[in-house]
Amino acid sequence: MADLVEIPATSYDAPESRYDEEAAEFLYKAGESYFATNDFENALPCFNKLKADPKYPRAKYMFALALSAMGNCYEAKKEYKEFAKKYKETDSRTLEIIFASHLERCATAGKLKNIKAKNEKANGTDLVSNLNTKEVAKEYKIQFIAMKKPDATFPKLAEVGNISTEFFPNMSVFRYTLDGYNDIKSAAADVYKVRKMGFRDAFVAVYENGIRINTLYHAK
Known part of the structure; x- marks a missing residue:
């Protein structure tokens, strides 16, 4: 019976942890890119997957901002409060003020949406939409x-x-x-x-x- 010939490996298998780290870094950068272009729908899942990762403490903050930008004011505030309890870096005050501004915009958008619905119901005309499209x-x-x-x-x-x-x-x-x-x-x-x-x-x-x-x- 002929001896078995061992075929040497032609590729290097990196540790799984390395791939996990690279994937996490890619996700975070992708989330930042989506957020910067106001593509909050795609930014949201990127930050959601990383918000519990201690290596990316700001992921939960960005997740809260994305929620706020999409009109989910209550959930955004809840996520931010959880983030603020643990995040103690020197820029925490700045982040708090930025989030407060985003949350205010979220609330304003909600009010405009309610006004739009009332106008449509009363007149059948979308007055708010006309203002928004200007x-x-x-x-x-x-x-x-x-x-x-x-x-x-x-x-x-x-x-x-x-x-x-x-x-x-x-x-x-x-x-x-x-x-x-x-x-x-x-x-x-x-x-x-x-x-x-x-x-x-x-x-x-x-x-x-x-x-x-x-x-x-x-x-x-």
């Missing part, structure tokens, strides 16, 4: 949190935009807003200038009709 120019603003007084001067910031402040008494912080940006490129360029001034959590907020619809260029 072309509206987007406005870009740079926002960041600081422990400064509202009359504090920022001579360098005056060179990159107009300054307005909003006080959050429950957290004893001010949100600073630099407005007047009509395109994302100029806002993105200036947000890096603002970070060099020491405001490392500065980000770009996108507004329509005075309502913030998205946030971009978060600090890594």
